[in-house]
Amino acid sequence: MVAVSTLAAVGSAIVVAGQTRAENAPAGAAGTRPGTVPTPVPAPLGPHSPLRDLAAGRGLVVGSAVDVPALSATPGYAAELGREFSSVTAESAMKWDAVEPVQGSPDFTAADTLVAFARTHGQVVYGHNLVWYQSLPDWLTNATLPDAQYGEVLRAHISAEVGHFRQAVWAWDVVNEPLAEDGSLRPDLWTSHLGPGYIADALRWAHDADPDAVLFLNEYGAEDVNAKSDGLYRLVRDLLAQGVPLGGVGFQLHLAPAGVPARLVENLRRFTALGLQVAITELDVRVPVPAAAGALARQAEVYLAAISACLAVPGCVSFTVWGFTDAVSWIPAAYPGYGQACLLDPTLAPKPAYWAVAGALRHAATATPP
Numbered sequence: 001m002v003a004v005s006t007l008a009a010v011g012s013a014i015v016v017a018g019q020t021r022a023e024n025a026p027a028g029a030a031g032t033r034p035g036t037v038p039t040p041v042p043a044p045l046g047p048h049s050p051l052r053d054l055a056a057g058r059g060l061v062v063g064s065a066v067d068v069p070a071l072s073a074t075p076g077y078a079a080e081l082g083r084e085f086s087s088v089t090a091e092s093a094m095k096w097d098a099v100e101p102v103q104g105s106p107d108f109t110a111a112d113t114l115v116a117f118a119r120t121h122g123q124v125v126y127g128h129n130l131v132w133y134q135s136l137p138d139w140l141t142n143a144t145l146p147d148a149q150y151g152e153v154l155r156a157h158i159s160a161e162v163g164h165f166r167q168a169v170w171a172w173d174v175v176n177e178p179l180a181e182d183g184s185l186r187p188d189l190w191t192s193h194l195g196p197g198y199i200a201d202a203l204r205w206a207h208d209a210d211p212d213a214v215l216f217l218n219e220y221g222a223e224d225v226n227a228k229s230d231g232l233y234r235l236v237r238d239l240l241a242q243g244v245p246l247g248g249v250g251f252q253l254h255l256a257p258a259g260v261p262a263r264l265v266e267n268l269r270r271f272t273a274l275g276l277q278v279a280i281t282e283l284d285v286r287v288p289v290p291a292a293a294g295a296l297a298r299q300a301e302v303y304l305a306a307i308s309a310c311l312a313v314p315g316c317v318s319f320t321v322w323g324f325t326d327a328v329s330w331i332p333a334a335y336p337g338y339g340q341a342c343l344l345d346p347t348l349a350p351k352p353a354y355w356a357v358a359g360a361l362r363h364a365a366t367a368t369p370p
């Protein structure tokens with residue numbers, strides 16, 4: 001039986017999916033290979049400790065999606081990101097349309113900027129994403145190729161991108177959003193041309209390009225025990241049975257205040273029981289705007305439920321919000337009529353949700369001696 005990685009085991013040898021691997025949790029820093037740098041000693045906690053310090057004692061990284069242009073364009077954004085977070089995820093800069101707008105001419109400029117930022121600020125980098133049905137370059141969506149050639153194109157993309165970021169990215173969302181709501185495989189470009197085997201192939205190609213990276217599948221709407229997460233569970237169990245190098249499952253958690261997943265902890269635990277790591281990868285909690293009285297307090301309860309669930313599950317190694325300030329957030333564009341989904345307001349002042357997350361991390365840090 002495989003052992004489940006625990007937060008206490010971060011940085012030591014961990015058994016994942018039947019393979020003994022060292023250094024496969026995000027214990028490192030500085031955007032380098034986890035484990036090749038010393039595990040940071042948790043800083044003594046003060047009354048205003050940032051989230052990253054509050055989480056460090058539990059071996060948990062706390063991350064945010066990053067809009068790379070905002071690092072230079074939005075006052076205070078970079079400083080706050082560096083201060084509060086120990087992990088970064090590119091909101092767009094590592095997606096296929098960003099890194100290969102012209103076939104065969106990769107452009108990693110924006111993503112490299114983020115990796116350099118992470119290195120300077122002692123952060124790990126979570127890679128997002130390699131295979132998705134969205135954010136594909138036009139040359140690919142407009143192409144009409146023989147089926148087998150889609151496999152060649154996909155293999156070349158994965159090899160190039162994972163190879164470029166070897167030594168810099170600790171984990172990859174190898175396949176993003178592979179499932180339909182009923183738990184079956186999404187009928188997208190990849191399943192239609194390559195069949196269901198594309199997921200195992202993508203994981204193997206990513207593993208070949210960086211054998212040390214932890215390879216995730218990432219999904220939305222699968223946070224509760226439901227038809228979609230049942231399908232996800234069957235999928236990952238089958239992949240593991242085939243010996244496919246899958247290391248973790250990411251749960252996005254784009255939530256509305258009414259949408260607290262009642263069985264989130266139970267759901268996360270059934271995945272870690274398979275020997276996998278789990279991560280909260282894209283948390284945000286949108287509210288109808290203008291926000292009604294009490295809406296931000298209710299939002300804070302949802303953030304609290306999410307961080308508490310992660311803390312309750314050994315093997316939940318990473319907690320990432322999809323944007324940290326309402327000044328730079330995808331929500332108003334993606335969900336018209338909604339906004340204010342983040343931990344900090346547009347002036348970068350902490351909202352009730354920030355204090356809820358900080359309080360939960362502080363409680364966990366003081367309850368668990370390092």
Ligand code: XIL
Nearest residue numbers: 091092128176177220252254282330
């Ligand atoms: C979103 C970005 O936030 C937007 O800026 C972009 O226009 C579209 O993609 N699930 C994912 C993320 O996995 O990549 C998506 O990010 C949000 C939903």
